[in-house]
Amino acid sequence: MLARELDFKFIEEENIDEVVELMEKINESINDSSIFSKDEKEDLLGLLERGGAIVGVYHNNKLVAFRSLNVPKDEENLAYDVKHFDIDPDTVIINDSVGVLKEYRGMNLQNVTRDKVLQKYENTKYTNKMSTISPTNPHSYKNTLESGYTIVELKKKYPDEKSPEGYDRFILLKSEDIKIEFTGKEEKVSYKDTEKIKDLLVDKHIGVSVDEDGIILFRQVKII
Known part of the structure; x- marks a missing residue:
């Protein structure tokens, strides 16, 4: 399938049901339900009302993938979860849900949709982009780290x-x-070793890359 066969459109309120139905299909196809957290319709409508955005990927007028970007409510703001960096919560925008039908995976749509939806927020106050990804899904955060x-x-x-x-x-x-600048201290850790990862994060390491076996490279930093 060629990329030019796909259409990218911002989803409006009247088309939210398409996203809900797509999330149901994706959720049914995933063995590990902890990887993909599907949103309810009211969550998606609230996201749009707060100034967030959803970009949809269509093939022959059928929605086959989507990505949402969330201007978070205070209690959802990931800035408060990060202990070792001072992040202004008013500047945070969150890469929220992303979903791709199985037969459309491997087309780099996770990265393409991220770029598409972020274009809407260029030259705005949203200078800190954040996201959450399951540690057990290294393929997904490999794409994100590479971005x-x-x-x-x-x-x-x-x-x-x-x-x-x-x-x-x-x-x-x-x-x-x-x-930031790197101190030169670094360590490689499997995504499965969550306790070691927590220790490295406390020691001001950040994860910068992951290989095909799920081994994450953490490098120590200092604020400049």
Whole structure:
């Protein structure tokens, strides 16, 4: 399939049901439900009302992928979850949900949709882009790290009936404000070793890349 066969459109309120139906299909196709957290219709409508955006990918007028960007409510703001960097919460915008039908994966749509939706917020106050991704999904954060984001925290997020304490999530950041330099100290750790990762984050390391085996390179930084 050629990329030119795909159409990219911003989703409006009247088309929200298409996104809800797509999320249901994606959720049904995933074995590990902790990887993909589907949104309810009212969540998506609230996202648009607060100034967020959803970009849809269409093939022959059928929605096959989407990505949402969220201007977070105060209690959702990931700036408060990050202990080791001073992030102004008013400048945060969050890469929220992303979903791609199975037969359309491998087309780089995660990165393409991220770029498409962020174009709407160029030259605005939103200078800190953030996102959460499951540690057990290294393919997803490999794409994000390669786009200039770094892993800056690991926390339990998104509690539900199945997991009242929430699920492990990496918090990733791409900042236009924070200036850092590397100290030269670095370490490689498997994504499965969450306790070691937490220790490295406390020691002011950030995750900068991950290989095909899920080994993450953490490099120590200092603020300049």
